[in-house]
Amino acid sequence: MKKLSLLLMALVTVLVIAACGSQSADSGAKKGETVTIKHASGSTDVPKNPKKVVVFNFGVLDTLDELGLSDRVVGLPKQSLPAYLKKYNENKYESVGGLKEPDFEKIAELEPDLIIIEGRQSEQYDELKKIAPTIDIQLDQKNYMKSFKENTENIGKIFGKEDAVKDELARIDSQAEKVNKLAKEKGGKGLVVLTSDKQISAYGSGSRFGLIHDVLGVEPADQDIKVSLHGQSVSSEYISEKNPDYLFVIDRSAAIGEKGTAKEVIENEIVKSTNAYKNGHITYLDPGYWYLSGGGLESVSEMVKEVENGLK
Template structure:
């Protein structure tokens, strides 16, 4: 009887030991599954980039293909970084330095104002990049593919410019390249600021279109000349806006700027009037800017059609610096 009980006890102990081993294996297996799950989640997150932008928060795939670009500033940045795109807004005038995108290998996806939704759908894009002119179409575009807004905040130009460049660098694995470009630009701006900080000369920015002119001051569309580059404004009370404040030639004469920076909108869009002819009048010619040959005609392809990209920022710095020399 004792032997039978001892044998039974041994069997029970063995069973308990096996159960404990099984439990340990199960726990270990569960731990491995958790580790594997964490790894998979990490790999999944590494394949997407979450972009916080003015219109939304959007998850974008890393290194997307079939990219559609409406913002010319973003297009020039991607061009600088050698990132291929498939669709471009050709329905509006492309800046001359981006003329290669007129080629048939790049699909026309509409104009800056009116996206061609059918053409965009045909491309089956993985990413759509827009700015202010397309913001009303954001919801419709987002139904087709992840869509991000990269418009510039004129009142905080450098922060938004830097953020946009770094966002594109992160999406397309070009972080180091972007950081180097931004460092170079920062140094160029510092050099320009060193020059403007030593001068008491004042500047006025005007846009010419259809024979009329509008003025732009700090915080406006072209206000980085004052806000970032450091040129003192001839008039600190110009209403900050995208379209500028309508002014007369009498106003220009009254402000009498040392430098007059001019953007010829008609030249950019193929209009009939020429800014240099519009400004060739007695009132403008009597200003210090005209008398000292300091009327600076800025490249409208860079300033009006594009802007906010790596290429245009480099050109803007160079043009203002040369204009002040």
């Protein structure tokens, strides 16, 4: 009887060990799962549901925050952080250098599972991918909404948030359709400008701020604006000549933490001759959304709202 008891104990022990081994194997399989993400700098096998993420793309940071994934963020460039994302200035999030100068040593210390960058860091992609899987998420300005959706869907795939992403994108689509309809009902032409200190640059269809024309339906006051990252240099006289019914202004100085000067630059006697000024349709857009973190679930939604308010 004693021998039988010992035999049964031994059998139970073997079964327990086998079960543990099976669980370990399952955990290892799940831990090793990846999803292939195509991005601006190539194609990368990214670990599913990464726990430690370094984020240089503020639009993606915005999206992670909206999806309840702030606990996955371990590091970011705190310099020029948009005001609405100020909670990421807290000490529990490490600073990993500037937008154009990543701190490679600090990033390596954090041992991230994933690094997410955008155009400002593209030149450092090869160095960053040596530390951890890296994806370069950028917006295609000529296909803003398409690329925004694809980028956001990729984030959903990585973190298992596909359903939440689908719902949020549907909500934003509905917003955009409503504003597009409003723009057509109101009529009139719009002009988008960015001020930087005393300089003014204009942006038209197909540009980084072309969402206003290409998606939201505001007819451009100038169809021939040259598309470039820094916009077409213009003057107050140019704005007066084009005489927009709606003038949308982004203050770069305010975006990068300097004193905002847009109103001083724009509202002079020359620009006051325009329909936009006379009818109270000069809209100062939030530079955090438009200049720093476009392409996020919150930022795009708020950008659409700002244009809607500007048209009313």
